[in-house]
Amino acid sequence: MNLKELLVSVHAALQDAHIEHALIGAFAMAHYGIQRATGDIDFLIDEIDKKNTVITFEKLGFKIFHQTDEIIQFEGPGSIDFLLAKRELSLKMLQEAKVIKPFNIKCISIEGLIGLKIQAYNNDPKREFQDKADILSLIEQYP
Incomplete structure (x- = not known):
């Protein structure tokens, strides 16, 4: 399944399960005109939908390969990451x-995307170079 097909399929599954979701990551960057390579699709979902999300995607043949209090990562017909919104700002x-x-899918704001990029490289310093480059690209594109 290519990424476009995966996006359509995942969005439909989330809608069918009544799980509020929004694009983040490389697909959100692409929406704002900044292309970057990716092998997965990233979504922000409400933490209260965590259990429903796991059930929904396991039924579709996905398996969790990494899970923390902050994120669920699935592999299967494609790679999907769900960042769990539980704090006031992410909600x-x-x-x-x-x-x-x-x-017809929701996407977070530029400001929200920049905030998540800052959080990501603070949590994982190996991401700092790419995330700062993404932030700079967003600022240059939308001064």
């Missing part, structure tokens, strides 16, 4: 996400 990002075309 606000999810609530304020806007529907984008052509897939």
Whole structure:
């Protein structure tokens, strides 16, 4: 399954399961005009939907390969990462996400994306170079 097919399939599964979700990561970057290579699709979901998400995607043939209090990572017909919104700021990002075309899927704001990039490289210093480059690209594209 290619990434476009995976995006459509995952979005449909999340909608069918009534799981609020928004794009983050490379697909969100692409929406804002910044292309970068990726092998997975990243979503922000409410932490209260964690159990429902696991059940939904295991039924679709995905398996958890990494899970923490902050993230669930699945592999199977494709790679999907779910960042769990549980703090006020991340829940606000999810609530304020806007529907984008052509897939009619929500995407977090530029400011939210920058915030997640900062959080990501603070949690994993190996990400710092790429995440700072992404932040700079966003700032240059949207001064």
